[in-house]
Amino acid sequence: MFSNMTIRLRLGLMMAGIGVLAVIVGVTGLVGMRHANTRLQDTYAVQLAGAVALADSDSNLLSFRIVLDRAAMVSGTPAGATGMDKTIERAKMFLDKSDAAWKRYRALPTSSEARKLADEADGLRGTFLRDGAEVLMRAVQAGDQATVTKTVMDVMPALYRPLGDKVAALNRVQLETAKSDYEAGQREHDSLSVLTTSLLLGGIVVGGLLTWALRRSITLPLTRAIEQAEHITQGDLTHTIHVSRADETGRLLLALQRMQESLQKMVGQVRSGSDSIASATQQIATGNADLSQRTEQQASSLEQTASSMEQLTSIVKQNADNARQASTLAGNASDIAVKGGEVVGRVVDTMAGINESSKKIADIIGVIEGIAFQTNILALNAAVEAARAGEQGRGFAVVAGEVRSLAQRSATAAKEIKELISDSVGRVENGTTLVAEAGSVIDDVVVAVKRVTDIMGEISSASDEQSAGIEQVNQAVTRMDEGTQQNAALVEQAAAAAMSLQEQADGLRQAVAAFRTHAGTQIEPARQVASAPRAAKPAAVKPVVRRAAAKAAPARKAPAAVQPTNEQPKPAAVEAAATEQQRVRPAAAKPAAQAPKLQTPKLVAAGGDDSDWETF
Numbered sequence: 001m002f003s004n005m006t007i008r009l010r011l012g013l014m015m016a017g018i019g020v021l022a023v024i025v026g027v028t029g030l031v032g033m034r035h036a037n038t039r040l041q042d043t044y045a046v047q048l049a050g051a052v053a054l055a056d057s058d059s060n061l062l063s064f065r066i067v068l069d070r071a072a073m074v075s076g077t078p079a080g081a082t083g084m085d086k087t088i089e090r091a092k093m094f095l096d097k098s099d100a101a102w103k104r105y106r107a108l109p110t111s112s113e114a115r116k117l118a119d120e121a122d123g124l125r126g127t128f129l130r131d132g133a134e135v136l137m138r139a140v141q142a143g144d145q146a147t148v149t150k151t152v153m154d155v156m157p158a159l160y161r162p163l164g165d166k167v168a169a170l171n172r173v174q175l176e177t178a179k180s181d182y183e184a185g186q187r188e189h190d191s192l193s194v195l196t197t198s199l200l201l202g203g204i205v206v207g208g209l210l211t212w213a214l215r216r217s218i219t220l221p222l223t224r225a226i227e228q229a230e231h232i233t234q235g236d237l238t239h240t241i242h243v244s245r246a247d248e249t250g251r252l253l254l255a256l257q258r259m260q261e262s263l264q265k266m267v268g269q270v271r272s273g274s275d276s277i278a279s280a281t282q283q284i285a286t287g288n289a290d291l292s293q294r295t296e297q298q299a300s301s302l303e304q305t306a307s308s309m310e311q312l313t314s315i316v317k318q319n320a321d322n323a324r325q326a327s328t329l330a331g332n333a334s335d336i337a338v339k340g341g342e343v344v345g346r347v348v349d350t351m352a353g354i355n356e357s358s359k360k361i362a363d364i365i366g367v368i369e370g371i372a373f374q375t376n377i378l379a380l381n382a383a384v385e386a387a388r389a390g391e392q393g394r395g396f397a398v399v400a401g402e403v404r405s406l407a408q409r410s411a412t413a414a415k416e417i418k419e420l421i422s423d424s425v426g427r428v429e430n431g432t433t434l435v436a437e438a439g440s441v442i443d444d445v446v447v448a449v450k451r452v453t454d455i456m457g458e459i460s461s462a463s464d465e466q467s468a469g470i471e472q473v474n475q476a477v478t479r480m481d482e483g484t485q486q487n488a489a490l491v492e493q494a495a496a497a498a499m500s501l502q503e504q505a506d507g508l509r510q511a512v513a514a515f516r517t518h519a520g521t522q523i524e525p526a527r528q529v530a531s532a533p534r535a536a537k538p539a540a541v542k543p544v545v546r547r548a549a550a551k552a553a554p555a556r557k558a559p560a561a562v563q564p565t566n567e568q569p570k571p572a573a574v575e576a577a578a579t580e581q582q583r584v585r586p587a588a589a590k591p592a593a594q595a596p597k598l599q600t601p602k603l604v605a606a607g608g609d610d611s612d613w614e615t616f
Contacts, residue, residue, distance in 0.1 A: 006248060014210045021203035025196060032192035035185075050114075051174045053105035058167050060098035061125075065156065067091040068133065071140045072148045088137060095133070114173045121166035128159040221249030228256050232263065270508060277505040284498040292491040295484055302481040309474040316470050320463035327456035334449040341446050344439040351432040358425040365418045372411035379404030 071087040102125070106118060132155050139147035379400045386397030 008248075011214070014207075014214055017210060018203065018207050021199065021206065025199045025203065028192065028196055028199065032188065032196075035188055050105055050108050050110065051171065051178075053101045053108070054167060054170055054174065056101035057098045057105065058164075060094045060101060064091050064094040064098060064133065065160065067094060068136050068140070068156075069152055072136065072152045084140065088141065091137070095129075111173065111177060114170060114177070117166055117170050117173060121163060121170060124159070124163040124166055128156075128163050132156045132159040218249065221253060225249065225252050225256055228253070228260075232256070232260060274505040274508045277508075278502055281498040281502040281505070284501075285495055288491050288495045288498065292488060295488045295491060299481065299484040299488065302477060302484055306474070306477045306481055309470070309477050313467070313470045313474050316463070316467045320460065320467045323456065323460040323463045327453065327460045330449065330453040330456045334446065334453045337442065337446040337449045341439060341442040344435060344442050348432065348435045348439055351428060351435055355425060355428045355432060358421055358428055362418060362421045362425065365414050365421060369411055369414040369418065372407045372414060375407035376404055376411065379407060 067087060068091050071084060071091065102122075106122070110118065132151060136148065136151040136156065139151060382400035383397050383404070386393035386400060389396070
C-alpha cells in the first residue's frame with residue numbers, strides 16, 4: 001500500500017488523518033456545546049422569564065385584591081372617605097403591574113398546552129376584573145356598603161378561585177417544560193460524551209495502526225539497506241539488491257545497487273590499471289637514465305656559457321664606467337662655461353651702469369656750462385650799469401669784471417670736462433659692444449658643451465642598458481644552470497618515485513583483492529612484476545662557482561633622465577631561460593642540491609622512442 005508513496009506523502013497523510021479525527025471530535029464538541037447553550041438560553045429566556053412573569057402578575061393581582069379589601073373595610077367611615085382616592089389609585093397601580101406582567105408572559109413563546117391554559121386564564125382574568133374588581137371599586141367609591149360586602153364576600157372569591165387554579169396550572173406547565181428540557185439536555189450530554197469518547201478511542205486506534213504501518217514501511221527497507229551496506233563494507237559484492245519500492249528508501253536501495261555495480265567496475269579497472277602502472281614504472285626508470293645523461297651534458301655546456309657571459313659582462317661594465325666618467329667631465333666643463341657666461345653678463349651690466357653714469361655727468365656739466373654763460377651775461381650787464389653810474393659804480397664795475405673773468409674760466413673748464421666725458425662715453429659704449437659680443441660667444445660655447453654633455457649622457461645610459469641586458473642574460477644562464485642541476489636531482493627522485501610507484505601498485509592489487517565479484521571467486525593478487533634495474537645514479541653535477549667581475553668605481557652617476565627603464569625588450573636568451581623556468585620552476589633562492597618536490601609524472605603509451613616521454 002505504501003510502497004509507491006514517498007515518506008513525506010505518508011507522513012502528510014497520517015498527519016492529515018489525525019487532523020481530520022481531531023476536527024471531527026472538535027466539531028462534535030462544538031455542536032454539543034451549541035445545543036447545550038441553546039437549551040440554557042431557552043430555559044433562561046423563556047421558562048424562567050415565564051415563571052417570573054406569572055409570579056409578578058399573580059402577586060400584583062393579589063396585592064390589588066388586598067388593597068380593595070382594605071378599601072372595602074373602611075368604606076362608609078370618615079377616615080375611609082378622606083383617603084379613598086389614594087387607596088383606589090394604589091389598587092389601580094397594582095392592577096397595571098399585574099397586567100404588564102401578564103402581557104410579558106403572553107409575549108413569550110410557549111407550548112400549545114400552556115397557550116390553551118393562558119387563553120382560559122385570560123378569559124377568567126377578564127371576568128374577574130369586569131364582574132368583581134370594577135364593581136367593587138365603583139361600590140367603594142359610591143359608598144354602597146351592601147354591594148361592597150356582597151362583592152368582597154361572595155363574588156370576588158368565586159371569580160378569583162378558578163383564575164388562581166389556571167395560574168397554578170400554568171406554573172406547573174412551566175416547571176414540567178423546564179424539567180423536560182433539563183432531561184433532554186442530560187440525554188444529549190450523555191450521547192455526546194459517548195460519541196466523543198468513541199471518536200477519541202477510534203482516533204487513538206487508527207493513529208496507532210497508521211504509525212505502526214508507517215514505521216514498518218520505513219524501517220524494513222532501511223534494515224535491508226544497512227545489511228547490504230555491511231556486505232559491501234566486508235568486500236562482498238555478490239549479493240543482489242532487489243528494488244521494488246519508489247519511495248526514498250527505494251531510491252536508497254537503488255543508489256546502493258548502483259554503487260555496488262560501480263565498485264565492481266572500479267575493482268576491475270584498478271586491477272587493470274595496476275598492471276599498466278607496473279609496466280610503466282619500468283619504462284620510467286629507463287627514460288630517467290637517458291634523461292640524466294643528457295642533463296649532465298647540458299649542465300657542462302651551460303657552465304662554459306656562464307663563464308663567457310661573465311667576461312663579457314666585465315668588459316661592458318668597464319665601457320659603461322668610462323662613458324660615465326666622460327659624461328661627468330663634460331658636465332664639469334658645461335658648468336665652467338655657464339659660470340663664465342654669468343661673469344661676462346655681470347661685466348656687461350657693469351659697463352652699462354658706467355655708460356649711464358657718464359651720460360648723467362655730461363648732463364650735469366652741460367648745466368654748469370649754462371650757469372657760467374648766464375653768469376657772464378649778468379656780469380656784462382652789471383659792467384654796463386656800472387659805466388652808466390660813473391664814479392659811483394667804479395667799484396661795482398671791478399667786481400663785475402672779476403665775476404665775468406671767473407664765469408669765463410668756469411665755462412672753459414666745463415667745456416674741457418664735457419669733451420673728456422664725451423670721449424669716455426664713446427669708449428664705454430665701444431667696450432659694452434665688445435663685452436656683449438664676448439657674452440654671445442660664451443653662450444654659444446655653453447650650448448655646445450651642453451650638447452656634448454647630453455650626448456655623453458646618452459652614451460652612458462646606453463652603456464648602462466647594455467650592461468643591464470648582459471647582466472640579465474648572465475642571470476638567465478645562471479638560472480638555467482641551476483635549473484639543469486635541479487633537473488638532475490629531479491631525475492634521481494623520479495627514479496626513486498618509479499620504484500615506489502611499482503610498490504604502491506602491488507599494494508593496490510593486494511588492497512582490492514579482498515573484494516568478491518559476481519563470479520563468486522576472490523580476485524587473486526597480481527603476480528610480482530619483475531622490477532626494473534635501478535638506473536645508474538648520474539654523476540653529481542657540481543654547482544657553477546661564478547667569478548666575481550671586476551667593477552670599476554664610476555666617477556659620477558649618469559643623469560636621472562637617461563636611466564635605463566624596465567620596459568626594454570628581453571634578449572632571446574632571457575626568454576628561453578624564462579621558458580625553462582616555467583617548465584622546471586626551481587626556487588631561485590635555494591641551492592641546486594635542494595630540488596623541488598617531484599610532481600606526479602604523466603604516463604604515456606609504452607614505446608622505445610625517447611620522444612614518447614614528457615618532461616617531468
